[in-house]
Amino acid sequence: MSMSSSSRAKTILFWMSIAFVGVMLWKLVSASGQSAREDEPSYSEFMAKIDAGQVKEVTMYLSQNSYELQGEYVIPANRRFRITIFKEAAPDLTKTLRDKAVKISVRDLRTGDWTLTLITVVPLVLLVGFWVFLIRQMQSRGVQPLKTRQGDVRFGLGYDLHRLDAGRPFVVGGVEIPFDKGPVGHSDGDVLAHAICDAVLGAAGAGDIGTLFPDTDPQWKGVSSLIFLDQVAKVLQDRKQSIGYIDAVVIAEKPKLGPHFAAMKATLAKSLKIKPEQISLKAKTNEGVDAVGRGEAIAAHAIATLVNS
Numbered sequence: 001m002s003m004s005s006s007s008r009a010k011t012i013l014f015w016m017s018i019a020f021v022g023v024m025l026w027k028l029v030s031a032s033g034q035s036a037r038e039d040e041p042s043y044s045e046f047m048a049k050i051d052a053g054q055v056k057e058v059t060m061y062l063s064q065n066s067y068e069l070q071g072e073y074v075i076p077a078n079r080r081f082r083i084t085i086f087k088e089a090a091p092d093l094t095k096t097l098r099d100k101a102v103k104i105s106v107r108d109l110r111t112g113d114w115t116l117t118l119i120t121v122v123p124l125v126l127l128v129g130f131w132v133f134l135i136r137q138m139q140s141r142g143v144q145p146l147k148t149r150q151g152d153v154r155f156g157l158g159y160d161l162h163r164l165d166a167g168r169p170f171v172v173g174g175v176e177i178p179f180d181k182g183p184v185g186h187s188d189g190d191v192l193a194h195a196i197c198d199a200v201l202g203a204a205g206a207g208d209i210g211t212l213f214p215d216t217d218p219q220w221k222g223v224s225s226l227i228f229l230d231q232v233a234k235v236l237q238d239r240k241q242s243i244g245y246i247d248a249v250v251i252a253e254k255p256k257l258g259p260h261f262a263a264m265k266a267t268l269a270k271s272l273k274i275k276p277e278q279i280s281l282k283a284k285t286n287e288g289v290d291a292v293g294r295g296e297a298i299a300a301h302a303i304a305t306l307v308n309s
């Protein structure tokens with residue numbers, strides 16, 4: 001669901017940026033048009049205009065060494081003027097303006113500059129930020145193997161087998177069952193957890209248990225395989241995928257696994273951040289045939305479906 005809404009958001013953002021660029025261009029064009037209509041009289045010309053009563057209102061922008069005066073003539077109407085004078089000329093000019101009853105408003109140019117900078121820079125920063133966001137979105141889409149189509153379902157298959165040895169704890173599906181033998185492995189040798197890991201990773205297109213948690217890495221030595229499931233759940237979260245359903249078969253000659261399935265489902269589901277009802281477990285024997293049948297090994301098959309979350 002979030003996949004389709006994020007693509008919708010992308011479309012909206014795309015058109016918003018087009019509109020934004022359009023507005024900016026329009027503003028730029030209209031601003032340059034306005035400045036073309038602006039009059040920049042000389043000091044004496046300006047004084048003459050004041051004397052002739054063509055100036056009724058003036059805004060003075062103060063800076064360190066000079067004043068800038070802006071306003072509109074009364075005649076010709078709607079014609080703007082802009083004149084920069086030295087600070088020394090200001091008292092004379094101000095007096096003339098006062099004599100002619102011209103309304104003067106004074107502004108600090110530094111504040112004006114600051115506001116102007118803010119108005120110009122903020123939209124630019126927003127635009128650049130948006131571009132970076134868009135590019136990152138595109139890049140992350142490249143990493144995700146999933147199509148953004150809603151309702152996509154992916155399948156993954158997992159298989160695992162471990163040798164059984166005397167004196168090792170017998171752990172299946174995250175649950176320890178009293179038995180005289182247990183799986184030999186770098187971790188706890190939980191075949192069911194491992195098969196589910198591979199099924200889920202396979203469906204996600206995210207490699208397999210061997211590449212994510214290599215048995216040459218000492219940090220995984222003797223750990224509970226539920227840690228792998230926790231990690232797999234994180235991988236899914238990053239990829240915006242979620243588990244639809246898991247079905248698995250555990251093949252062991254002994255002991256009886258059925259009575260422990262409820263506990264296994266609860267344990268596995270907790271690590272995978274799903275509901276126990278999303279897991280189906282089945283048990284088989286190997287009819288006394290092969291290593292599994294002779295009780296020398298335990299094996300598991302699992303299949304998982306993933307949906308876009």
Ligand SMILES: [Zn+2]
Pocket residue numbers: 160161162185189190191194
């Ligand atoms: Zn394994």
